[in-house]
Amino acid sequence: MTLIKTKHNRRSFLKVTAASGGGLMLGFSWAMSCTPADKVGEIPLEWFDINAFLSIAQSGKVTIMSPNPEIGQNVKTSMPMVVAEELDVKWEDVIVKQAPLNTDVFERQVAGGSQSLRKGWQALRMAGATAKQMLIEAAAKKWNVDKSTCSASLGVIAGEGGKSVTYGEIASFAAEMQVPDEVKLKDPSEFTLIGTDRGNVDMEGIITGKPLFGLDTYKDGMQFAVVLRPPAFGTKLKSYDDTGAKTVKGVNDVIRFGDKVAVLANSTWAAMKGKKALQAEWDNDENLESTNYHDRELRKLLNTKAEEPKRKDGDVNKGFSQADKIVEKVYEAPFLPHNCLEPMNFYAHVTPEKVDLLGPIQTPERTRRQVAELLGRDQSEIFIGMTRMGGGFGRRLYGDFVLEAAEISKLANSPVKVIFSREDDMTAGTYRPASKYKFKAGLKDGKMIAYHLVGAGVNMGNATREKNFPAGTVANYLVESHNLKSNITTGAWRAPITNFLAYAEQSFFDELAESAGADPVQFRLDLFQQAKDNPVGTVDYDIDKFMGVIKLAAEKANWGNPDAGIFQGFSAYYSHNTYVAEVAEVIMKKDTPVVTKVTCAVDCGIVINPIAAKNQVEGGVVDGVGHAMYGDFSFYNGQPQQNNFHQYRMIRMKEAPKVETHFVKSYNDPTGLGEPALPPAGGAVANAIYKATGQRFYKQPFMKDQIVLG
Amino acid sequence: MATFNIQVNGRQQQVDVDPDTPILWVLRDHLQLVGTKYGCGIAQCGACTIHLEGTAVRACSLPVSSVGDKPITTIEGLSEDASHALQEAWREHDVPQCGYCQAGQLMSAASFLKSNPNPTEAEIDAAMEGNLCRCGTYNRIKEAILTAAQNS
Ligand code: FES
Ligand code: FES
Numbered sequence: 001m002t003l004i005k006t007k008h009n010r011r012s013f014l015k016v017t018a019a020s021g022g023g024l025m026l027g028f029s030w031a032m033s034c035t036p037a038d039k040v041g042e043i044p045l046e047w048f049d050i051n052a053f054l055s056i057a058q059s060g061k062v063t064i065m066s067p068n069p070e071i072g073q074n075v076k077t078s079m080p081m082v083v084a085e086e087l088d089v090k091w092e093d094v095i096v097k098q099a100p101l102n103t104d105v106f107e108r109q110v111a112g113g114s115q116s117l118r119k120g121w122q123a124l125r126m127a128g129a130t131a132k133q134m135l136i137e138a139a140a141k142k143w144n145v146d147k148s149t150c151s152a153s154l155g156v157i158a159g160e161g162g163k164s165v166t167y168g169e170i171a172s173f174a175a176e177m178q179v180p181d182e183v184k185l186k187d188p189s190e191f192t193l194i195g196t197d198r199g200n201v202d203m204e205g206i207i208t209g210k211p212l213f214g215l216d217t218y219k220d221g222m223q224f225a226v227v228l229r230p231p232a233f234g235t236k237l238k239s240y241d242d243t244g245a246k247t248v249k250g251v252n253d254v255i256r257f258g259d260k261v262a263v264l265a266n267s268t269w270a271a272m273k274g275k276k277a278l279q280a281e282w283d284n285d286e287n288l289e290s291t292n293y294h295d296r297e298l299r300k301l302l303n304t305k306a307e308e309p310k311r312k313d314g315d316v317n318k319g320f321s322q323a324d325k326i327v328e329k330v331y332e333a334p335f336l337p338h339n340c341l342e343p344m345n346f347y348a349h350v351t352p353e354k355v356d357l358l359g360p361i362q363t364p365e366r367t368r369r370q371v372a373e374l375l376g377r378d379q380s381e382i383f384i385g386m387t388r389m390g391g392g393f394g395r396r397l398y399g400d401f402v403l404e405a406a407e408i409s410k411l412a413n414s415p416v417k418v419i420f421s422r423e424d425d426m427t428a429g430t431y432r433p434a435s436k437y438k439f440k441a442g443l444k445d446g447k448m449i450a451y452h453l454v455g456a457g458v459n460m461g462n463a464t465r466e467k468n469f470p471a472g473t474v475a476n477y478l479v480e481s482h483n484l485k486s487n488i489t490t491g492a493w494r495a496p497i498t499n500f501l502a503y504a505e506q507s508f509f510d511e512l513a514e515s516a517g518a519d520p521v522q523f524r525l526d527l528f529q530q531a532k533d534n535p536v537g538t539v540d541y542d543i544d545k546f547m548g549v550i551k552l553a554a555e556k557a558n559w560g561n562p563d564a565g566i567f568q569g570f571s572a573y574y575s576h577n578t579y580v581a582e583v584a585e586v587i588m589k590k591d592t593p594v595v596t597k598v599t600c601a602v603d604c605g606i607v608i609n610p611i612a613a614k615n616q617v618e619g620g621v622v623d624g625v626g627h628a629m630y631g632d633f634s635f636y637n638g639q640p641q642q643n644n645f646h647q648y649r650m651i652r653m654k655e656a657p658k659v660e661t662h663f664v665k666s667y668n669d670p671t672g673l674g675e676p677a678l679p680p681a682g683g684a685v686a687n688a689i690y691k692a693t694g695q696r697f698y699k700q701p702f703m704k705d706q707i708v709l710g
Numbered sequence: 711m712a713t714f715n716i717q718v719n720g721r722q723q724q725v726d727v728d729p730d731t732p733i734l735w736v737l738r739d740h741l742q743l744v745g746t747k748y749g750c751g752i753a754q755c756g757a758c759t760i761h762l763e764g765t766a767v768r769a770c771s772l773p774v775s776s777v778g779d780k781p782i783t784t785i786e787g788l789s790e791d792a793s794h795a796l797q798e799a800w801r802e803h804d805v806p807q808c809g810y811c812q813a814g815q816l817m818s819a820a821s822f823l824k825s826n827p828n829p830t831e832a833e834i835d836a837a838m839e840g841n842l843c844r845c846g847t848y849n850r851i852k853e854a855i856l857t858a859a860q861n862s
Contacts, residue, residue: 072808072845191829197806207797207808209745209785213810216744249711268748269728269735301828341757341810341844343751390747390810391844422750611804615847619807622846645754645842655837656848 002185004126006062014130015177017647023171024134025055027199028127044217047494054083054127056135060155062087063095067329068120069362070098071392072619073674074612077201079120080381081608085193086128086186087157089167096201098386111208114207121669129183131174138174173623178548188606188667197611202388212388214359215419216348222415223252225408226271228261229428232638234286235486236262244277254278255411259327262408268419286487288638291334293456294434298486300329300455302438306480310466312447313537316442319476323442325707327515332699333441335458335633336432336493337642339650342390343425349406349415350375355382356503357416359398360389367399371406388450394492398430426648427640433458437504442476448527450476451486455501457483459490465501468574469546471540473527488635494623495675498575503628506571506683507697510690520570520687521554541574545603557583557660566596569688570679579603579664582621584657584684586692593710594691595625601665604671610663618659618676622682626651632701647701657685714774718743719787723773733777734769735783738770745785745813749842756808756841762786766821768840772830777784785813788820795862796820799854815841827858 006014020026029052045470053065077403132152139157140147142165148157155167188194230236240261242254250270255262263274267592320326346359361367364384372379389396405418420428435457451474455463456559466479493499513523527576528547531539550572553559562568565587572581585597598621607613630649635639642648686697711726716733718741725740732751734789737743737760737828749757751770758769760785788794796816815838822829822837834855843851 070808072806193853197804199801200806200809202809203801203804204792206806206812207800207816208788208792208814209784211744213747215748218739218742218744267727267731267735267739269731269739273728297770339844341747341755341808341842343748389808391808393844421754422755530760613809615804615850617844618849622848626846644752646752650842650844651846651848651850652842653838653848654832656846658849701738 002187003182004122005182006126006130006179007181007555012179013182014128016134016175016177017484017650018172018175018180019055019057019483021057023055023057023168024131024175026051026127026131027053028130039556048608049168052123052127052206054087054131056131056167057650058171058172061088061095062094063097063166064689065097069360069364069386069389070384071362071389071396073545073593073616074200074609077198078609078612079124079200081193082121083128083472085131085191086486087362088126090151091193091198093155094413098388107288108268108529115669124513125185126183129185129576130179130412133180133183134174134177135170137180138170138177139468140172141177142173145428151295160439166590177610180298187368194606195610198609213342213390214347215342215345217358217387217417219349219415222417223264223266223412224268224271224346225262225264225405225416225418226268226275226421227404227408227418227424228263228275229281229424230259230282231427232282232288232375233635233639234284235282236285237513238281240278240280240319242278244279244529245274248277254413255408257411258680260404264408264412264414264416265564271419272421274520279393279526289488290638291434294484294486294635295332298434298436298456298458301482301484302454304482305455306482310393310462310479310481311471311537312462312478313471314448314476316452316476316478318465320440322408323444325443326440326516327508328438328440328510329441329511330698331500331502331507332375332435332436333489333500333629333634334700335434335488336627336631337426337429337633337648338391338393338395338647339426340389340391340393340395340495342424343420344395344401344419345419346402346405347415347417347634348402348409350406350410353381356385357402358385359385359402360387361402361407362396363398363399364390367402370399372405374403375406378405394496396432398491400430422645423643429491430491433490434458434497434605435460435463435500437463437470437501437506439504441508441512443516446518448474448512452476452478453480454479455479459483463501465498467538469541471533472537473531475536477536483608487638495575495688498573500629501574502573502679502684503686503700505666506573506680507686510569510683511696519560521550524550524572529635542579545579545664546574549579549601549603552662552664553581553583553599556601556660557585557599559583567688567692568659569684569686569691571683571687572678573680575676575679578671578676580676580680582677582684584688585683586688587687588692593692594686595688597658597659598625598684599662600677601662601664602677603666604673604676605668606670607663608670613663613673614661616673618660620675622651622656623661625657626655626677628700629655629702630701684686712775714777716774716777717779719780720781721781722782722813729775730768730773733760733772733774733782736743737769737773743784743786747813748803749811749814754842755811756818757811757814759817759841760818761821764821764824766818771787773850775779785817788816794820795858796823796854799858799862803850803854804855805847805850805854810841811841811845815851819851819858823855823862825857827862829855832858
C-alpha cells in the first residue's frame with residue numbers, strides 16, 4: 001500500500017464537481033508524474049492542468065474520458081482499466097469516451113513514444129483511488145460512522161451491521177465532499193482487474209463498420225479537397241493550368257496555396273479526378289537529391305572523425321592494437337514511409353468566429369499552435385477534435401495535413417476534408433531517415449576489449465544511442481555520430497533511430513560472438529556480467545533486467561537445442577524503458593529460408609491488459625521483420641520512386657512468423673510497449689537466416705540480396 | 711452524371727454519379743456507408759473489400775457502372791446484429807489494433823469461409839494474401855478465421 005498526496009503547495013491535482021444529471025465528477029491531471037510531490041522541489045505547472053475526467057452517475061455507471069488519442073496501442077482500453085482498478089468497480093460498468101481538444105481543460109494530448117501509459121499511470125491510479133475514498137467518506141458521513149469501518153468493493157460500499165450503498169446511490173452526496181489530501185493506492189498484489197484480459201473498447205464499432213476514423217468525417221456543406229504537391233523535394237510550383245480540372249464534373253474550385261494546388265469537389269472521386277487533370281510546371285530551387293547521393297555522402301561520413309565523440313571510455317586505438325582479432329562491418333538502411341493504412345486526412349472549417357478541426361492527429365496541442373500562427377488567430381478560437389487513427393507509427397505527430405486543411409478552408413471559405421490518396425501519402429511523407437553504421441570491435445582471447453561505432457543519418461541529429469549496451473561493458477569504447485542535412489522531410493518512425501540501429505548492432509554481435517568462438521547468448525551474458533562486476537563509466541540501463549529477458553527468451557525458445565531442421569537467431573534490445581529479447585526460428589523450404597516463429601521475452605513493468613500487450617508485441621515483431629525484409633524506398637532527383645503498394649512491398653499474412661510472448665512478472669510501473677518489440681526483430685531473423693544459409697545481410701531490405709523469402 | 715440503381719445490404723439505392731466512380735466512393739460519399747475503407751485505390755491492400763453476389767471484390771477498383779443488379783454486401787450488412795461467426799471470433803481473439811484494415815479482413819474472410827468452410831492455415835494465407843494489415847495483426851486474424859470455421 002502506498003500513500004500519495006493529491007496536492008502540492010495548496011494546488012490540487014484533482015477537482016471535484018457534481019456531474020450533470022446527478023452524481024460525482026472528478027477531474028484530474030494526466031500529466032501528474034510518478035514522482036511523489038514531496039520529493040521534488042518545483043512541480044511543473046502543467047501537472048495541475050485538469051485534462052481528464054471520471055464521472056459516476058446515479059445509475060452506478062462510470063464514465064472515463066480519456067484525453068489520449070487512440071492509434072492502435074490500446075490506450076483507450078488499458079488506461080481506463082487502471083482507473084477502474086483503483087476505483088474498484090466492475091469493468092462492465094465502465095464506459096470509455098475519447099475527449100476532444102475543445103475546451104481549455106483538455107490539454108497536453110499526445111500519443112507516441114510508447115509513453116502514454118508510463119506517464120499516466122500514477123495519475124490514473126490517484127484519480128481512481130481518490131474517487132473511491134470520497135465515496136467511502138460520503139457513506140460514512142451519511143451513516144454517521146467512522147470511515148475506517150467502511151470498505152468498498154466492485155461498486156458497493158459496505159459498513160458494519162450489514163449496511164451497504166452503491167457508488168451510484170452515494171455519488172451525488174460524495175460530490176459535496178472535499179478532495180482528500182492524501183489517498184491510499186492499492187498494493188499491486190491486490191489488483192484484480194489489472195493483469196486480466198479485456199477486449200478493445202472500440203471492438204463493436206470496428207467490426208461493424210461504424211464511423212470511427214478521420215476519413216469517416218462527413219459534415220453538412222463539406223467539400224472534398226485533394227492536393228497537388230511538388231512532385232520532388234527541392235522543387236516549387238512555377239505555373240499551373242486548371243482548365244481540364246474544372247471540366248471534371250463535381251469539381252467546384254481550384255485554389256493555389258504556396259507551392260500546392262487544391263482541387264475542391266463535392267465528392268472524393270471528383271476531387272481525385274480533378275487533380276489528375278491539373279497541368280503544372282515546376283522549378284528546381286534546391287538540390288534534387290537521389291539515393292545514390294545519400295549513399296555516397298553517408299559512406300564518406302562513416303570514414304570521417306567526428307568533432308566531438310558522443311561517448312568515450314578508455315582508448316579504442318590502444319584497445320585495437322592489443323586485440324588478436326578485429327571485426328569491422330558496415331550496415332545500411334533506406335528511407336521508409338510510414339504507410340499508415342488510413343492515409344493522412346483532416347477536416348477543417350474556418351469561420352470568422354472560430355476554427356473547427358477534426359481528424360487523426362497525435363499532437364493536437366502543438367498543431368493548434370501551428371494553426372493559430374498560420375491563420376493569425378488566437379489559440380482560444382481553435383478547436384481540435386480527435387478521431388481514432390488508422391495507424392500512427394510516428395507519421396501523425398506531424399500536422400502538415402492539418403495546416404493544409406485549415407488553409408484551404410480559409411481560402412475556399414467552406415468546410416473541407418483534405419484527403420491524401422495513397423500516392424500522396426507515400427510521396428509527401430516525413431520519412432524514416434536513411435542511415436548507415438560502421439562497427440569495429442577488437443577481441444582478445446575471445447573477450448571484447450575495444451568497441452567503436454560510427455553512425456551517420458539523414459536529418460537524424462544523433463544517429464546513435466551511445467549510453468545503450470554495450471556501453472559499460474567494454475574498457476575501450478567510442479561512439480561518434482554524423483548528420484547529413486537534406487531537403488527531404490524526415491521524422492520519427494516507430495522506435496526512432498533504434499528501429500535500424502538495433503538491427504545493425506545485434507547482427508554485428510552475432511558475428512562478434514562467432515569470431516570469439518562463443519555462443520551468441522553466452523557472449524552477451526558474459527559482457528553484462530562484466531559490466532555488473534566491473535562497470536566502465538556509467539551504466540544507464542538495468543543490467544539485471546537486460547540479463548533477465550535474455551535468459552527468459554533463451555529458456556522459452558529452447559535456445560541452442562532446436563528441433564531438427566530449425567535454425568535459431570538471437571537478438572536483444574533496450575528501448576523506451578523496456579527490455580526485449582527475441583529468438584527467431586527459420587526453416588529451409590526448397591532451399592529458401594522461411595521465418596516460422598519469434599519467441600519474445602519482455603520486461604515492460606506491470607502488464608495491464610495482457611491480451612492487448614501481446615498484440616503490441618506481435619505487431620512490433622511483424623513490423624520489424626516485414627520492413628527488414630521488404631521495406632525499400634528510394635529517391636531520384638528528389639522524387640520518391642515508389643508511390644503505392646504495387647511498388648512498395650509490405651509484409652503479408654503468409655510471411656508473418658508466429659509470435660510467442662513471455663512477459664517478465666513485474667510490479668514495477670509500466671513502461672512503453674508500442675515500440676520496443678520492433679528493434680530486435682530484424683536482427684533475430686537475420687541471425688537465424690545466417691545459421692540456415694551462411695548468408696549475412698548488411699543492407700536492408702534483405703530482399704535486395706536476391707534472397708527470396710517464403 | 712448518370713443514375714444507377716444498386717442493391718446494397720438488401721436495400722435498393724439510387725445514386726447519381728459519374729459512371730467511372732468506384733463503388734467504394736459511392737458507398738462512402740453517397741450512401742454514408744463508411745465501414746468500407748480506402749487504403750490504396752489500386753486493389754493492393756484489401757481495405758475496401760465488399761461482397762458482390764457473395765464474392766469478395768475490391769470496391770476501389772469496381773466502377774459503379776459495372777455493378778448492374780448484382781447485390782452488394784458491405785461490413786455494415788455482414789450480419790444483422792454483429793453475430794457472424796467471424797465477428798464473434800474477432801472479439802474472442804481481440805484481433806484489431808488500429809482497426810482500419812479489419813472490415814476488409816472480415817469481408818475477405820467471410821467470402822472465403824463460404825467457399826471453404828474448413829480451411830488449412832496455408833489456404834487461409836493464400837486467401838488473405840490481398841489484405842494488408844499495417845499493424846501486423848495477421849496471426850490473430852488467422853486464428854480468428856480458424857476459430858470461426860470451427861464454430862460454424
Ligand atoms: S483500397 Fe481497394 S484494395 Fe486498397
Ligand atoms: S489493425 Fe491497423 S491496419 Fe490492421
